[in-house]
Amino acid sequence: MAPAISANSPIFSMPSLLAKRTAPVVTGLGVATGFGYGKDSLIEGLFGGRNLFGPLKRPGRQPPYPHAAFIGAEVPEPPDVLSKRVARTAGLAGRVTVAVVQEAWTEARLGELDGKRIGLVVGGSNLQSRELLLAQEDARGRQGVVSPHLGYSFFDTDVCGLVAETFGIRGVTYTVGGASASGAIAVMHAASLVSSGEVDACIAVGALQDLSYFELHALQVMGALGPRDPAMHSCRPFDRMHDGFLFGESAAALVIQRDEASTGQECYGRIAGYAHIADGHRGPDPSLEGEVRAIRAALADADLTPGAIDYINAHGTGTPLGDDTEVAAYREAGLTAAAINATKSILGHGIASAGAVEAAVTLLQMRLGRLHPTRHLNDPIDLDLRWVRDEPLGCHVRHALSLSFGFGGINTALALSAVEREG
Amino acid sequence: MGPDAVFAALLAQIRDVVPELGGHAFTRADSMADLGVNSIERSEVLLLTLDTLGLKAPPREFHGARNIGELSDLLHAKLAG
Numbered sequence: 285m286a287p288a289i290s291a292n293s294p295i296f297s298m299p300s301l302l303a304k305r306t307a308p309v310v311t312g313l314g315v316a317t318g319f320g321y322g323k324d325s326l327i328e329g330l331f332g333g334r335n336l337f338g339p340l341k342r343p344g345r346q347p348p349y350p351h352a353a354f355i356g357a358e359v360p361e362p363p364d365v366l367s368k369r370v371a372r373t374a375g376l377a378g379r380v381t382v383a384v385v386q387e388a389w390t391e392a393r394l395g396e397l398d399g400k401r402i403g404l405v406v407g408g409s410n411l412q413s414r415e416l417l418l419a420q421e422d423a424r425g426r427q428g429v430v431s432p433h434l435g436y437s438f439f440d441t442d443v444c445g446l447v448a449e450t451f452g453i454r455g456v457t458y459t460v461g462g463a464s465a466s467g468a469i470a471v472m473h474a475a476s477l478v479s480s481g482e483v484d485a486c487i488a489v490g491a492l493q494d495l496s497y498f499e500l501h502a503l504q505v506m507g508a509l510g511p512r513d514p515a516m517h518s519c520r521p522f523d524r525m526h527d528g529f530l531f532g533e534s535a536a537a538l539v540i541q542r543d544e545a546s547t548g549q550e551c552y553g554r555i556a557g558y559a560h561i562a563d564g565h566r567g568p569d570p571s572l573e574g575e576v577r578a579i580r581a582a583l584a585d586a587d588l589t590p591g592a593i594d595y596i597n598a599h600g601t602g603t604p605l606g607d608d609t610e611v612a613a614y615r616e617a618g619l620t621a622a623a624i625n626a627t628k629s630i631l632g633h634g635i636a637s638a639g640a641v642e643a644a645v646t647l648l649q650m651r652l653g654r655l656h657p658t659r660h661l662n663d664p665i666d667l668d669l670r671w672v673r674d675e676p677l678g679c680h681v682r683h684a685l686s687l688s689f690g691f692g693g694i695n696t697a698l699a700l701s702a703v704e705r706e707g
Numbered sequence: 708m709g710p711d712a713v714f715a716a717l718l719a720q721i722r723d724v725v726p727e728l729g730g731h732a733f734t735r736a737d738s739m740a741d742l743g744v745n746s747i748e749r750s751e752v753l754l755l756t757l758d759t760l761g762l763k764a765p766p767r768e769f770h771g772a773r774n775i776g777e778l779s780d781l782l783h784a785k786l787a788g
Contacts, residue, residue: 368726429758432750 307586308478309551309703311485312392312539313644314384316492317631318357318532321383327648330630330656331676337517337530337632340500344414347497352514354500356531357632359492366450373433377411377535378446380492384537385447392539393549394485399454403477403486404447407470408636409461411440414496443491455483459491461636462560463690464601466490467536468639468698474540475555485541490640492535500531508568508603519633520660521600521626522607522671529601532632536640538647552647556683556701557586565693570606574695575613579685582697583617588683590618593699595655595679597646597686600626601633610687611666623679625672629659639688639696646700650681708786713760714779720755721775724748735776753778760786 315322318336319329329336336357340346346353362383364371371379389395394402416438423430436442444457456477462469467490474488503509510519510528519530540555559581563574583590596619599610614620627645634641649655655677664671686698708716714735722729725744731737739749753766764785772778 369724372724372726426758427763429754432747432754435747 306543307554307556307701308475308540309543309554310538310647311541311549311551312388312390312394312537313552313647314387314389314391314537315535315641315644316359316362316380316384317534317641318359320360321363322387323648326645327652330627330645331654333657335517336532336630337519340531342414344418344496345500347501351501354497354531355511355514355517357533359533359535370446373437374446375412375415375437375442376494377408377492378443380535381406381443381447381489381537382450384535385451385487385489388487388537388539389451391549392485392541394451394539397485399452401455401484402453403455403474403483404444404453404457404489405470405473405477405486406440406443406447406459406489406491407462407466407468407640408491408493409440409459409466411443411491411636412438412494413499414494417496417498443489447489453487455486462694462696463692464599464633464635465560465639465688465690465694465696466636467641468643468686468688468696469560471538471540471555471640471643471698472558472560472696474538475558478540478542485539488538488540488640490534490536490634490637492533492637493635495531495635506568508601510602518660519602519629521598521602521629521658522611522664522666523661524663524665525660526602526604526607526665528603529628529633532628532634534631534634534637534641536637536644538640538644551703553650554701554703555698556588557582557584557699558697559585560694560696563693563695568691570609570689571693571695572609572612572616574693575609575687575689576616578695578697579613579617579619579687582685582699586683586699586701588699591621592683593619593622593685594681595646595649595684596622596624597642597684598624598626599687599689600628600658602628606689607665611669614669619685620669622685623655623670623672623677625655625658626661627656629661630656639686639698642688643686643698643700646684646686650684650700650702653678653680655679708760708783710779710783713783713786714776716759717752717756717775717779717782720752720759723755724752733775735779736774738774756782762786
């Protein structure tokens with residue numbers, strides 16, 4: 285029953301100098317959402333009540349055949365971090381990643397470290413499908429003119445290269461794919477790389493998933509993407525009216541360091557434990573057994589009991605079967621005392637980015653001592669759980685769980701704890 | 708299209724691909740490699756120029772050019788048929 289990857293069994297099994305593991309800390313955060321760039325815009329958006337959702341406008345997001353408009357949220361144009369020469373060859377996922385890494389990098393003062401001791405794990409796969417669709421259409425229209433830059437940039441690892449080149453990262457870099465849990469898995473890998481001593485700091489990225497109308501349509505006909513009523517521009521996790529998720533572009537970067545290797549700045553919290561397990565199923569259906577096993581393994585990894593969890597940032601996509609299964613998992617795992625909210629009700633579902641964005645949201649709320657509302661949670665599917673509904677909730681969070689599940693039988697749980705400094 | 712117009716079309720693509728060279732006073736003797744244009748960018752410049760000129764030709768036919776003047780001449784000769 286041991287988790288496939290845990291802080292106690294590093295994925296890179298270097299001889300550890302740490303006789304007893306100290307959970308790594310998060311020293312920098314960078315975010316991008318439909319509300320804009322930076323933590324301030326995110327916090328304002330989470331607590332401000334403004335609706336982000338409307339017809340998607342980016343080229344390649346609406347089908348070229350008769351179909352109701354796809355609804356969702358899109359990030360603004362990224363700030364100019366890259367030179368024009370580089371920016372013109374970089375995709376949206378890469379340019380947004382550079383922006384969120386810059387915010388986290390600056391906050392964590394990574395410029396003071398040796399680049400060879402800094403790593404990067406980018407969560408997400410098939411990140412640039414909308415731009416590849418547009419490039420294919422363009423090549424057809426221009427009788428086969430294809431940009432030579434696409435020969436390397438169609439790989440998701442282009443995001444790694446772009447970030448490493450921009451910031452001088454010379455440690456390990458790679459991508460990890462786990463569908464909607466990709467961002468969370470990136471956090472776990474980054475924590476493991478830091479705990480094992482492979483690097484002194486590692487940036488975990490939940491990358492922007494640049495979906496085209498084609499993937500959106502497939503998700504819709506499969507039954508996962510809402511809204512079923514095109515007039516409803518809302519996502520309703522855990523409400524009896526839930527009818528699927530809405531796509532919402534986002535990205536996040538978390539700088540993770542060993543406590544003693546950090547540059548001494550105030551940190552957001554600890555990666556206390558984590559688990560990433562397969563439930564042995566293909567396809568989109570959730571698994572109660574898998575979710576419960578991931579939750580229990582993460583709690584064990586963090587040496588926590590279910591009763592110690594003050595807050596859960598739910599996976600909470602708003603699909604009926606997904607929500608029902610998640611609620612059943614809370615009950616079976618004994619998580620009935622924790623306050624629960626669903627960030628996707630506000631930001632939408634960023635797919636690859638979601639797990640990292642929600643880990644960042646969890647840490648920001650822990651620092652604020654306040655939990656954001658869950659939008660449109662008017663008639664909860666379970667009346668006994670402690671939902672944060674239409675009003676924010678003041679809450680001193682010592683320990684939290686952030687849950688992410690992915691198509692293909694992927695179940696993850698991250699345990700995040702406040703840092704209690706002595707003296 | 709005359710040789711000057713072909714040369715101008717080539718310069719326009721170089722400036723699009725490498726915006727930092729927007730203020731450079733190009734001469735026919737300039738080499739893109741010497742100006743810091745990397746191999747992928749040089750390929751892109753050639754492909755975009757061929758597209759702009761409406762030329763269908765394999766890029767390798769132009770690889771012998773030692774500078775942008777010679778490249779422009781090869782393009783013009785190809786255009787003239």
